[in-house]
Amino acid sequence: MEFEVVIGLEVHAQLNTKTKIFCSCPTSFGDEPNTNVCEVCLGLPGALPVLNKEAVKKAIALGTAINATINRKSIFNRKNYFYPDLPKGYQISQFEIPIVEAGEIYIDFEDGTKKRIGVTRAHLEEDAGKNIHHGNVSHVDLNRAGTPLLEIVSEPDMRSSEEAVLYLKKLHAILRYLDISDANMQEGSFRCDANVSIRPKGDTKLYTRAEIKNLNSFKFIQRAIDYEVERQSAAWEDGVYEQEVVQETRLFDIDKNETRSMRSKEDSAEYRYFPDPDLLPVLIPEDMLAECIQIPELPDEKRDRFVTEYGIKAYDANVITASVETARFFETMIEHGASPKNSVTWLSVELQGRLGNGVTIMTSPVDAATLALLVKRIEDATISGKAAKEVLDYLMQNRVGVDEAIETLGLRQMSDEGALVAIIDAIIAANGDKVAEYKAGKEKLFAFFVGQAMKESKGTANPSKVNELLKARLH
Amino acid sequence: MITLKEALTLPAEALKEIRDDLKKEIAAKKELGAYVEQLTNQPIGEYGEGIPIALKDNIQVKGWEVTSGSNILQGYVAPYNATVVDNMLRRGLAPFGRTNMDEFAMGSSTESSFYGKTLNPHNPMCVPGGSSGGSAAAVAAGIAIAALGSDTGGSIRQPAAFCGCVGLKPTYGKVSRYGLGAYSSSLDQIGPITQNVEDAAILYDIIAGHEPKDSTSAAMAHESVADKLNPDRKMTIAVIENYLNEASSEVREKMLEGIKALQSAGHTIVYRNFINSKYDIATYYVIATAEASANLSRYDGVRYGNRHNSDSLKEMFIQSRSLGFGEEVKRRILLGTFVLSSGYYDAYYIKAQRARHFIKAQYEAIFQEADLIFMPVTPTAAFEFGSKADPLEMYLSDIYTISLNLAGLPGISVPLGKNQEGLPIGGQLIGQAYGEQALLDGALSLERALGL
Numbered sequence: 001m002e003f004e005v006v007i008g009l010e011v012h013a014q015l016n017t018k019t020k021i022f023c024s025c026p027t028s029f030g031d032e033p034n035t036n037v038c039e040v041c042l043g044l045p046g047a048l049p050v051l052n053k054e055a056v057k058k059a060i061a062l063g064t065a066i067n068a069t070i071n072r073k074s075i076f077n078r079k080n081y082f083y084p085d086l087p088k089g090y091q092i093s094q095f096e097i098p099i100v101e102a103g104e105i106y107i108d109f110e111d112g113t114k115k116r117i118g119v120t121r122a123h124l125e126e127d128a129g130k131n132i133h134h135g136n137v138s139h140v141d142l143n144r145a146g147t148p149l150l151e152i153v154s155e156p157d158m159r160s161s162e163e164a165v166l167y168l169k170k171l172h173a174i175l176r177y178l179d180i181s182d183a184n185m186q187e188g189s190f191r192c193d194a195n196v197s198i199r200p201k202g203d204t205k206l207y208t209r210a211e212i213k214n215l216n217s218f219k220f221i222q223r224a225i226d227y228e229v230e231r232q233s234a235a236w237e238d239g240v241y242e243q244e245v246v247q248e249t250r251l252f253d254i255d256k257n258e259t260r261s262m263r264s265k266e267d268s269a270e271y272r273y274f275p276d277p278d279l280l281p282v283l284i285p286e287d288m289l290a291e292c293i294q295i296p297e298l299p300d301e302k303r304d305r306f307v308t309e310y311g312i313k314a315y316d317a318n319v320i321t322a323s324v325e326t327a328r329f330f331e332t333m334i335e336h337g338a339s340p341k342n343s344v345t346w347l348s349v350e351l352q353g354r355l356g357n358g359v360t361i362m363t364s365p366v367d368a369a370t371l372a373l374l375v376k377r378i379e380d381a382t383i384s385g386k387a388a389k390e391v392l393d394y395l396m397q398n399r400v401g402v403d404e405a406i407e408t409l410g411l412r413q414m415s416d417e418g419a420l421v422a423i424i425d426a427i428i429a430a431n432g433d434k435v436a437e438y439k440a441g442k443e444k445l446f447a448f449f450v451g452q453a454m455k456e457s458k459g460t461a462n463p464s465k466v467n468e469l470l471k472a473r474l475h
Numbered sequence: 476m477i478t479l480k481e482a483l484t485l486p487a488e489a490l491k492e493i494r495d496d497l498k499k500e501i502a503a504k505k506e507l508g509a510y511v512e513q514l515t516n517q518p519i520g521e522y523g524e525g526i527p528i529a530l531k532d533n534i535q536v537k538g539w540e541v542t543s544g545s546n547i548l549q550g551y552v553a554p555y556n557a558t559v560v561d562n563m564l565r566r567g568l569a570p571f572g573r574t575n576m577d578e579f580a581m582g583s584s585t586e587s588s589f590y591g592k593t594l595n596p597h598n599p600m601c602v603p604g605g606s607s608g609g610s611a612a613a614v615a616a617g618i619a620i621a622a623l624g625s626d627t628g629g630s631i632r633q634p635a636a637f638c639g640c641v642g643l644k645p646t647y648g649k650v651s652r653y654g655l656g657a658y659s660s661s662l663d664q665i666g667p668i669t670q671n672v673e674d675a676a677i678l679y680d681i682i683a684g685h686e687p688k689d690s691t692s693a694a695m696a697h698e699s700v701a702d703k704l705n706p707d708r709k710m711t712i713a714v715i716e717n718y719l720n721e722a723s724s725e726v727r728e729k730m731l732e733g734i735k736a737l738q739s740a741g742h743t744i745v746y747r748n749f750i751n752s753k754y755d756i757a758t759y760y761v762i763a764t765a766e767a768s769a770n771l772s773r774y775d776g777v778r779y780g781n782r783h784n785s786d787s788l789k790e791m792f793i794q795s796r797s798l799g800f801g802e803e804v805k806r807r808i809l810l811g812t813f814v815l816s817s818g819y820y821d822a823y824y825i826k827a828q829r830a831r832h833f834i835k836a837q838y839e840a841i842f843q844e845a846d847l848i849f850m851p852v853t854p855t856a857a858f859e860f861g862s863k864a865d866p867l868e869m870y871l872s873d874i875y876t877i878s879l880n881l882a883g884l885p886g887i888s889v890p891l892g893k894n895q896e897g898l899p900i901g902g903q904l905i906g907q908a909y910g911e912q913a914l915l916d917g918a919l920s921l922e923r924a925l926g927l
Contacts, residue, residue: 039555043773045543045656046535046557048689078769080815082792089772140777272815274824277660277766279690 001236002201005229006209007164007194008156011171012149013181014127014189015058021126021148022049022092029187033132033141041146043087048278051076055148056282058180059099059124060292062150065174066119068103070289076124076279080272084140085129093151095273098123099282105154105174106300107166108318117167118155125149144188150181156195156206161225165218168192169322173299176324185216192221196228197245198236211249212259224252228259302327310340319348325361326352332368338375346375350389354396366395373402387411387459413462417469420453420461424469427452438474446470476617479674482526483567493620494527494571500618501572507594509603509613511542511573514590519572523564527571528678529613529622533580533656534665536560536570543656544576544588544606547799548780557654558689559623559665559682566681574609574622578801579771580630580658582606583872584863587803592860595637597898601857604634610668611638615899621669621678625655627662628759629852629876632888635668636852636901639890641918642668643675646908647883648693650679651686657770659763660691662880672889672919676701679911693909700912706920709741710913712904713845716746718875723855729891729900730851736924737849742917744849747841752874754830759877760807760870761814761827768811774799806866835882838905847917848905851875852888856898875903885911887918890927 020027023040039047063070077095103119127149129142152171158164172190175181183190197209210228215221228250235244250259284292297305299321306317321327326347333343351371355364366374374395378388383406394405406412427449428435438445453466477485477493485493498519505513511532512519520539521527530536533543535553537560542548560570577587585593585608593608595601596616603612607624611634614622624631626644635642643666650665657663667678684697719730738744776782776795783794800808814823841848852875863869879886885908888901904921906914 042778044554044779045533045541045548045551045773046553046652046654047555048653048691050688050690080769080772082772082775084775084777084788087773087778088769089775090769270817272768272812272817272820274765274769274815274820277691278657 003198003229003233003236004201004203005159005161005225006156006197006199006206007158007161007225008209009154009158009164009167009195010193011152011168012127012191013152013175013183015055015148015150015180016182016189017052017054017058017148019052019054020146021052021055021124022146025146027147028143029189031143033139033143036143037145041087042142043089049092049276051279051282052148055124056099056284057288057292058148058178059122059150060284060289061178061180061295062122062152062175063100063103064293064295065178065298066100066103066105066122068119068122069101070284071097071099071101072284072289073097074099074123074282076276076282077273078276079125083128084138085131085142085145087129087142087145091126091128092276092279093125094123105167105170107163107170109166110315112314115163117157117163120153120155122150122152125151156197156209161222161229164194164225165222168218168221170299173322173324177298177302178295179324185218188216191216194221194225194228196225196232198229198232208245208247210245210247210259212252213249213262214251220252220254223257224259227252227257231259299324299327306330306340310334312340312344316344316348320344323361329361329368329371333372333375336369336372336376338372339379342375342379343372346371346392350392354392365397365399366392370395370402377402377406381413381462382406383411383413384459384463387413410458411460413460417465420457420465420469421473423453423456423461424449424466424473427456428473435474446474449474476620476670478670479526479621479677482620483677485526487524490524490526494521497527497571497618504616504618506599507596507612507616507618508575508591509593509609509616509618511544511575511590511609514575521569521571522560523569525564525567525569527620528563528568529572529574529610529619530560530570531607531610531622531624532573532576533625534559534570534623535654535656539570539573541573541656542589543580544578544590545774545800545804546589546781547774547795549589551780555654557665558651558686560654562682562684568681572613572619574607574613574619574624576609577606577630578804579656579767580606580625580627580663581767581803581807583629583633583869584858584860585609585634586860587801589801595857595898597639597893598857598896600859601898602637602860604637604853604857606630606634607642607668608634608637611635611640611642614638614640614668614670621667621674623665623678623682624668625658625663625665626876626880627658627664627763628880629873631666631668632852632876632886632901632903633873635888636890636903637857637899639893639899639901640668640670640888641672641675641890641922642666642888643679643915644879644886645679645683645911646693646885646906647880648691649683649697649885649909649911651684651689651692653686653689653692657766659766660770661766662759662763664880672887672915672922673701673704675887675918676704676915679915695909698912700915703912704919705916706740706923708913708916708920709743710846710917711743711745711844712737712847712849712917713745713747713841715749715848715850717748718752718850721854722851725856725894726851726854726900729894730849730902733849733891733902733921733925737917737921740920740924742920745845747845749837749878752878755834755878755881756870756874758827758830758834758881759873760810761823762831762881764807764811765815765824765827766811768808768815771800771804771808803866831881834878838878838882838884842907846907846913850903850905852901852903856894856896856900879905884908885914887914889918889921891925892927
């Protein structure tokens with residue numbers, strides 16, 4: 001049977017406010033455990049929450065970016081459950097009235113087509129702490145407790161793991177463009193749960209869904225969904241769908257590359273949501289709304305602008321605008337006078353190809369101004385494109401200027417005719433037999449003379465000049 | 476005992492003498508059990524050197540063991556001061572001793588305290604009321620100049636009435652709850668228990684005011700009331716007739732004397748009726764327990780207080796809470812958990828919220844025609860220990876005090892005299908939201924007219 005895959009995604013994005021959502025503790029990552037805590041985020045008797053306005057502003061920015069409804073009045077609820085990393089025994093979250101509702105995100109396929117994915121809601125809540133297990137002992141670190149989270153819930157609109165990943169990458173890019181979240185999957189500031197179900201193709205009703213948790217990279221998300229689809233399809237084909245596919249939470253095991261049942265709906269928690277009496281309804285005044293809907297250019301807009309303004313290919317524009325850092329890098333290169341076409345190549349092929357091993361565009365030893373200058377040195381014929389690659393290699397290792405690197409490596413192109421003529425004459429003199437063959441009609445040998453000239457000049461000869469001079473000498 | 480007003484005029488040496496005297500008296504009256512320190516044989520808690528004020532055991536004082544009268548918080552030391560404490564310190568007042576209370580302020584007799592009973596200074600067989608029973612008993616017994624309590628459904632006014640003190644529950648939001656161990660967040664309010672109305676006004680002025688760390692704190696500058704007290708202001712006061720008629724004869728008798736005194740002071744008395752107070756009780760016990768069930772979730776044995784170690788996490792939670800909480804607290808947590816459960820939420824919690832609006836509207840209607848409302852604080856005078864073993868019967872001792880919390884209004888309990896057994900009986904004046912000035916003017920007028 002042919003199945004259709006139905007995927008809905010819940011993303012928890014930590015907002016990059018300086019302080020926590022209900023107290024003034026800093027929201028830093030990786031500090032000594034339990035150092036960024038106070039009576040509020042520790043849940044001590046008598047402590048009360050006060051909403052961080054910055055978190056509200058960032059939520060409004062996201063709502064604006066995804067064409068959503070911003071609720072001018074929203075409410076915080078208490079979500080009750082016991083867990084050691086939850087200091088108050090309840091999480092302050094939004095339930096009946098979230099701050100953002102009914103938005104949309106467009107995903108782009110390689111063939112240039114688009115698809116709309118609905119966003120049901122985005123609501124503000126506080127993050128929990130972290131349990132750290134050492135053998136039989138568990139420790140609780142509450143530094144993260146109270147970090148503002150935006151939970152972004154999609155409609156079940158995705159039909160493949162590829163679409164799911166495209167949606168997540170687009171959402172990730174939007175969060176980064178808005179600068180409202182670090183959205184770092186490894187550090188847990190962008191976390192995803194996937195609701196996956198299948199149905200016979202043509203059927204419109206929703207079947208039982210499994211919720212997959214613990215997905216902390218795009219690669220794992222794709223693999224987990226693919227595994228889950230395979231598991232559910234196999235169960236259907238084997239006639240054991242009802243028994244095998246139940247509404248439950250499943251954990252993705254990275255090592256075994258499979259999803260495993262974590263808890264079924266039977267023992268799923270009853271959260272007893274009710275409005276938090278410690279907090280007032282969130283009312284967004286007109287001036288605050290007006291301020292917050294002023295958002296920076298988004299990935300789609302930037303991509304379209306790059307195509308029309310710089311004349312680069314849509315594919316290249318997509319690649320460059322997929323991350324805000326790359327897009328900014330590109331724009332800075334242009335500002336420094338590099339041509340758009342060469343900037344695309346030198347950024348997305350040459351520089352990106354030299355990154356990796358933990359070095360990203362953000363930590364690249366070669367910044368946009370430097371790379372732009374290198375491109376300009378090609379464009380003004382100071383160095384050849386081939387030599388520029390060597391210069392870039394050098395710059396990745398050495399903190400020096402472009403021109404200094406060119407000089408150090410001796411790669412400045414030899415355009416001085418006198419020097420070139422001397423080299424060429426020496427080659428002709430030393431290869432009398434080949435000159436004779438060439439003159440007798442073996443024209444292939446021209447490349448040999450060019451190669452010799454380049455070799456003699458240690459690659460610094462301007463190739464077109466060499467061609468020109470050789471032709472004149474050999475005729 | 477000198478009054479707070481007098482104490483405010485004293486030099487430091489005199490205050491030191493008063494502290495020493497107080498300590499001696501507290502030690503001598505150990506059997507009263509008004510202070511936790513009396514019940515645990517510990518030296519009285521002190522913080523700073525200002526005018527000593529007794530604090531209910533749910534108000535956080537930095538460095539003090541603050542336990543809300545509960546086993547589950549044994550050993551917990553507060554790392555910060557409640558806003559009221561900081562406000563007191565700024566004005567030369569200082570925390571002095573933790574007063575006994577019903578566990579987590581859930582009760583009307585102080586019998587549910589982990590530390591044991593507090594006796595009514597007027598009769599050791601009787602309860603001091605609750606949940607701020609220790610605060611009221613300490614003031615009534617002359618072993619505190621004044622005290623702070625907290626009032627969720629009458630927990631300041633009822634013990635003040637039982638012990639013959641003045642007890643003020645301010646408008647919700649006037650005194651910050653920051654640093655008050657929460658029972659029911661939308662109802663809790665800290666207030667003074669004092670020897671007289673003027674001291675109540677003075678202490679209220681000191682603790683009131685906006686606190687940015689408390690979202691429910693009224694965002695307005697506090698206007699002092701004590702310096703503007705005016706007992707000669709003539710007001711229209713509505714007496715709740717059906718409450719008057721259904722109260723015990725001893726309470727009705729004292730209420731009638733109170734009404735007469737108010738009339739003699741020149742106030743106009745009008746009579747109005749309230750809906751049956753059984754609706755107040757039902758509404759209150761749904762809302763208060765729902766909020767409490769979440770507010771008390773933080774006492775889980777993980778971070779502080781009493782933990783019952785176990786091999787399994789779930790068992791640790793269950794045992795820590797089962798052994799750490801007393802019966803009444805567990806009863807209310809269960810009740811609150813039930814009313815918030817899916818399938819019951821609308822029938823109980825949502826319905827109670829509607830009833831709450833209705834109760835508030837009922838007050839607003841009366842305040843269209845009256846400046847203040849006058850009604851009993853309690854149906855009877857202080858009852859004997861163990862006499863209300865049935866929790867529902869105990870809940871009924873709050874019938875006249877809880878609607879005020881549901882409406883968020885200020886109210887004050889003023890002594891009206893004593894019954895034949897010598898037990899005090901109080902009357903309750905109720906003001907409009909943020910109308911503490913009129914309320915205290917009326918209370919002072921009543922106090923003077925009665926001339927007790």
